[in-house]
Amino acid sequence: MSFELSEARHVLVTGAAGAIGGALARALSAQTARARLTLVDQDARGVQTLARELGAAARAASWDLACPEELPAAYAAATEDCPVDVLVNCAGIMELRTFAGTPWALGSRLLNVDLVSPARLMSLAVPGMCARGSGLVVNVASLAGVLPIRGASFYAAAKAGIAALSEIAHLELATDGVHVVTVYPGPVSSGLERRARAQVRSTPVARWLPVGSAERLAARIVDAAQAREARVVFPPVYVVAAHALGLARAVTRRWSPQPFE
Numbered sequence: 001m002s003f004e005l006s007e008a009r010h011v012l013v014t015g016a017a018g019a020i021g022g023a024l025a026r027a028l029s030a031q032t033a034r035a036r037l038t039l040v041d042q043d044a045r046g047v048q049t050l051a052r053e054l055g056a057a058a059r060a061a062s063w064d065l066a067c068p069e070e071l072p073a074a075y076a077a078a079t080e081d082c083p084v085d086v087l088v089n090c091a092g093i094m095e096l097r098t099f100a101g102t103p104w105a106l107g108s109r110l111l112n113v114d115l116v117s118p119a120r121l122m123s124l125a126v127p128g129m130c131a132r133g134s135g136l137v138v139n140v141a142s143l144a145g146v147l148p149i150r151g152a153s154f155y156a157a158a159k160a161g162i163a164a165l166s167e168i169a170h171l172e173l174a175t176d177g178v179h180v181v182t183v184y185p186g187p188v189s190s191g192l193e194r195r196a197r198a199q200v201r202s203t204p205v206a207r208w209l210p211v212g213s214a215e216r217l218a219a220r221i222v223d224a225a226q227a228r229e230a231r232v233v234f235p236p237v238y239v240v241a242a243h244a245l246g247l248a249r250a251v252t253r254r255w256s257p258q259p260f261e
Contacts, residue, residue, distance in 0.1 A: 015091030017046030151259030
């Protein structure tokens with residue numbers, strides 16, 4: 001049995017207070033009029049505001065994804081009377097610092113938020129999807145996970161890990177009716193993108209890089225889910241980099257900007 005987005009009963013989006021997560025929550029809400037929306041973010045005020053915007057079916061949940069050991073209890077409470085059949089792992093944090101300049105506490109937080117917690121949520125949601133024979137998982141990775149960007153060691157390691165997990169899950173879960181989409185964004189206008197730019201020295205290459213909109217990315221992800229596509233690279237110009245990784249890696253090794261720390 002294949003999954004139809006319009007039939008979703010419960011959609012869970014992490015990072016929903018952010019630009020991309022919020023855009024995805026709105027786009028999925030428009031496609032799943034009957035579904036419950038669980039909107040997760042550590043920013044309690046931001047996610048509550050979005051829940052009010054999206055109406056009575058939306059519920060705000062403040063979870064700290066830096067603490068993956070807390071997720072089973074939080075997930076059980078959110079799904080007690082309605083299992084999740086659309087899981088969107090969008091929450092992420094990014095710090096651009098040299099490896100030597102990154103304290104372990106910050107490095108481990110990056111790994112937990114960007115890799116361990118998304119994997120843990122998949123481990124909680126996917127068995128039920130498989131048992132029901134349908135479901136959708138969207139994992140927001142990053143082009144940083146495949147390109148050597150200075151200052152992004154822990155972030156890139158986490159995004160490379162969630163990308164690999166997601167791509168393999170796509171292969172393995174298709175026979176169980178569960179579709180997995182892996183998303184590889186380049187720069188997208190958001191608080192995370194603006195903060196990252198402020199943490200590196202400005203260069204002509206960095207200033208030239210195209211920046212996409214969160215709303216267009218969200219629409220592209222919804223289209224990919226409905227068309228059963230395996231992955232999304234965005235903005236579209238970066239599809240060239242995805243298909244010519246050798247050249248793209250040479251460019252980033254040579255010209256990615258140096259972080260301040």
